[in-house]
Amino acid sequence: MPKILVVGGGYAGFYTAWKLEKHLRQGEAEVTMVDPLPYMTYQPFLPEVAAGSIEPRHAVVSHRRHLKKTRVVTAKVTKVDHATKTATITPAEGEAWEESYDQIVMTAGAVSRTFPIPGVADEAIGLKTIEEAAAIRDKILTNFHKAANLPAGPERDRLLTVVVVGGGFAGIEVFAELRSFASDLLKSYPELSFDDTHFHLVEAMGRIMPEVSLETSHWVLENLASRGAVVHLETQLASAEGGICQLKAKDDSIETIPSDLIVWTAGVMANPMVKGTDFPLEQRGRIRVQPDLRVVDDEGVVADAWACGDVAAVPDLTGGGVGGFCVPNAQHAVRQAKQLAKNLVAVIRGEATTDYKHENLGAVAGLGLGTGVFQSGKFAMKGFLAWGAHRGYHGLAMPSWERKWRVIGDWVGGFFLGRDIASLDDRETPRAAFEAFASRPKPAVADEPKAVAAPAPAEGQPADAAGPAYATPAEDVSKDAAPVDAK
Ligand SMILES: Cc1cc2nc3c(=O)[nH]c(=O)nc-3n(C[C@H](O)[C@H](O)[C@H](O)COP(=O)(O)OP(=O)(O)OC[C@H]3O[C@@H](n4cnc5c(N)ncnc54)[C@H](O)[C@@H]3O)c2cc1C
Structure with missing residues (x-):
């Protein structure tokens, strides 16, 4: 079964995987989607989230809940070597590994673009x-x-x-x-x-x-x-x-x-992660693609590689785009992803692809x-x-x-x-309230009997605040734990 690797699970990546699930026949291909986040973010709602009109969790879409046939990997793709068709996947915990693929779809989006302004x-x-x-x-x-x-x-x-x-x-x-x-x-x-x-x-x-x-x-x-x-x-x-x-x-x-x-x-710029790949980039750092969303270099189509969304320079066939390319927005990302999924399935089946063309809706x-x-x-x-x-x-x-x-x-x-x-x-420091009053083990005091060592003060508390009001671990053992053991 051909292995399809989707890099990024934002607008374009999520829709690509979702539509591949719909278009692929049983056993026709295996889809893996990799994103460091476990959800797709509906970015047009961010201003309303910031203004308290939409709850933050409601503006994101859980990958695992909605992608039932896709293998979802919550980790970063840190390198792509398309010459050998391997991607390096780096999780937040544990060792990075190399994943081989037959077809790759690059949709790692864009990041905030800043200038070196002090502060x-x-x-x-x-x-x-x-x-x-x-x-x-x-x-x-x-x-x-x-x-x-x-x-x-x-x-x-x-x-x-x-x-x-x-x-x-x-x-x-x-x-x-x-x-x-x-x-x-x-x-x-x-x-x-x-x-x-x-x-x-x-x-x-x-x-x-x-x-x-x-x-x-x-x-x-x-x-x-x-x-x-x-x-x-x-x-x-x-x-x-x-x-x-x-x-x-x-x-x-x-x-x-x-x-x-x-x-x-x-402003935004193409995700700099593309620099860790061997895909052809244009001057603004986006992956070069042709209108059917296949990656191209000077020699022509780069076989088995696709890209769309903010990370790709997609020619705008309506003639309306800036510099001849589609502007980076959700309107394009979602439609490109739908077209890409159809084209990828067509290529697997040996059929012809269709160019992406979308008239701006406003x-x-x-x-x-x-x-x-x-x-x-x-x-x-x-x-x-x-x-x-x-x-x-x-x-x-x-x-x-x-x-x-x-x-x-x-x-x-x-x-x-x-x-x-x-x-x-305060959720930025969620343990602060617990930590302020948490009992700590007594510090080991050399050559002194443990029973006379004072209970350690809680962090940030004066030394005399540590003891009397709350039971120390030593007290817990003597009053509660011992009878239970005795039973
Ligand atoms: C505040 C705001 C409001 C907007 N409003 C509108 C609007 O009203 N209309 C409109 O059309 N557009 C709007 N946009 C633009 C639109 O949201 C983007 O164009 C769209 O999200 C692009 O989709 P994408 O999939 O290319 O990128 P994204 O949606 O950004 O997805 C990229 C994904 O790649 C993942 N990723 C990053 N690095 C890696 C890596 N190394 N490995 C694997 N995955 C990685 C990210 O975690 C992310 O999930 C708005 C954007 C913002 C910020």
């Missing part, structure tokens, strides 16, 4: 993973708790200032969603007022959201301005050291904005509860109807009814009950 790597957070979105949500909530205890002043301002870098779709969506979230939160914080919250978005270009018309982008700018959210166009982040954002305008003037939450959404964005924009060609919708279109489209596009219902459930719950504003920030 960004240490202070900012991206928005590519569910963990980042959940952390942003908790950070906002925790900062509101902290700010509510502080008098007006620079420290409180810093906690209530959000800076988003990048005015593309993802940046504007998260910026607008977080503004909506913060405005909602103020109802629960009588200590804080609207004027205490500050939202700044930094965009190097002279406009936002290149996917929509200039007119629609102006409407978005006006909408944000009316909600107290400032967009700095033709401005670059010069430094974020110590959380102090230095915004450099076109005229070289510098504005300084201290912030405790800097979200970086200024773009739809949620800008906070009740507001959105939709653009398809010259047709644009703004406000409440567009927001409805955003939720309708993405609600249906979420893979599997099991996940659709969970997300729709969150929306219905949110409508009747409001957002859930409990922060679980």
Whole structure:
């Protein structure tokens, strides 16, 4: 049986495996999908997760629950040697191993692309993973708790200032969603007022959201301005050291904005893991493919190798793509994956492949509860109807009814009950509460009888806090364990 190896289980990888399960006959091929994460992330929902409208777990799709005929491996592919058709798979625990394959599908996606701006790597957070979105949500909530205890002043301002870098779709969506979230939160914080919250978005270009018309982008700018959210166009982040954002305008003037939450959404780049492969890459680091999604080099098709999604430079046959290639988005990734699965099965059966061609359907964005924009060609919708279109489209596009219902459930719950504003920030240190009071073994004291050794203080506790209030292991043994043994 031919072995198909799918590298990556995100949008493109998950759909490739899912559709291969559908198209392959019993015993026709064996599919293995490898991803370091046990789930596919529905990235278009990340802004709504960050804003507390969707529960983090509901925006991801478990691989093992939905891929019943695929062998799922939760590990990283760290090397591919297509010349010998072997991939090196490195798990989080245990030894790496080499996996041989007959056909390979590369779908390792993209990662946040940053520039060497001082402070960004240490202070900012991206928005590519569910963990980042959940952390942003908790950070906002925790900062509101902290700010509510502080008098007006620079420290409180810093906690209530959000800076988003990048005015593309993802940046504007998260910026607008977080503004909506913060405005909602103020109802629960009588200590804080609207004027205490500050939202700044930094965009190097002279406009936002290149996917929509200039007119629609102006409407978005006006909408944000009316909600107290400032967009700095033709401005670059010069430094974020110590959380102090230095915004450099076109005229070289510098504005300084201290912030405790800097979200970086200024672009993505092909996953650098492709450098550990022998596949041909184009100048932007993506794998070169031809329109039927087979990998190509200067000599022609690289046999038995496929790629799609953000990691691949897929020619856009409609002529609409940037530089002649499909733009990296979910709309393409999911359709390319479906075509790729069909083509791969066709090749196994000795049939002809079909080129990938997809006319852009348009773009739809949620800008906070009740507001959105939709653009398809010259047709644009703004406000409440567009927001409805955003939720309708993405609600249906979420893979599997099991996940659709969970997300729709969150929306219905949110409508009747409001957002859930409990922060679980302490899950970053989940053992802290237990550790603070945990009894520890007595330290071994040379040449002294053990009975006189004092119980060890818990970590972070003063020495006299260790003993009297809680039973030590020694006491447990004498009072409880001994009688049980005696029985
Ligand atoms: C905030 C945000 C909002 C967005 N909104 C929209 C939208 O509204 N509409 C739209 O069309 N698009 C949207 N996109 C873009 C869209 O989500 C991506 O284009 C799409 O996810 C690309 O799919 P992919 O499978 O190529 O990559 P991904 O979905 O990123 O999947 C890549 C997978 O590869 C795995 N991987 C990484 N390294 C390895 C390795 N070494 N070995 C094995 N596996 C590996 C990753 O864990 C991941 O699961 C948005 C993106 C973001 C970040």
